[in-house]
Amino acid sequence: ISVFEPEVVLNLLKDSAAISPIDKSAFEKSWTVEKRVSIWKESCNHKTHPRPEFQLRWEAKVIEYVQCLWEKSQPQSKKIEPTHKLGLNIPLLGPQFVPPSYIHIQKCLGLGHQDIEPVTQYIKPFNFIHQFYYPQLATCPQCSSDKETTWEEWTSTGLCKLHSLICEETALGAQL
Numbered sequence: 001i002s003v004f005e006p007e008v009v010l011n012l013l014k015d016s017a018a019i020s021p022i023d024k025s026a027f028e029k030s031w032t033v034e035k036r037v038s039i040w041k042e043s044c045n046h047k048t049h050p051r052p053e054f055q056l057r058w059e060a061k062v063i064e065y066v067q068c069l070w071e072k073s074q075p076q077s078k079k080i081e082p083t084h085k086l087g088l089n090i091p092l093l094g095p096q097f098v099p100p101s102y103i104h105i106q107k108c109l110g111l112g113h114q115d116i117e118p119v120t121q122y123i124k125p126f127n128f129i130h131q132f133y134y135p136q137l138a139t140c141p142q143c144s145s146d147k148e149t150t151w152e153e154w155t156s157t158g159l160c161k162l163h164s165l166i167c168e169e170t171a172l173g174a175q176l
Helices: 008-016 021-030 035-042 044-048 053-073 101-107 119-122
Strands: 094-096 124-127 160-163 168-175
Touching: 008 053, 035 053, 044 119, 053 124, 053 168, 101 160
Parallel strands: 124 168
Antiparallel strands: 094 124, 160 168
């Protein structure tokens, strides 16, 4: 379980060795969530089961983070064998992402109870289904081939509600 604070993670990634000093401003500009949030708002799933915008924004920021990890762990050329090494100064969070709790915000950020936005307490945690965390997803379950299996993009409807054995859960993943 990983507490995910988007601004903290963004700053850690910008200061890491994975992002060159020249690319820092371009990296921060690419960390956008508006397009993804607007696509989710237009989906049929959101119209029948709406979710608050602060939830959608938080989910989109998690996607940007995982996308960055995925890109940095892949080789730059197809001829190079993937090493899957990110470096020591890149935060490795997930696959279950939890929003910061009230006490976490109060203690880590030094905010008083009057400065904490109440909506942050209503953000739901979710499990992230992606090849970065589950490499076995790259293998076809029928023929065990890993040559033709690729992921298309992120699911266009946002989180899916799952009924687990212990409690209700939510998940977000990539379409294969």
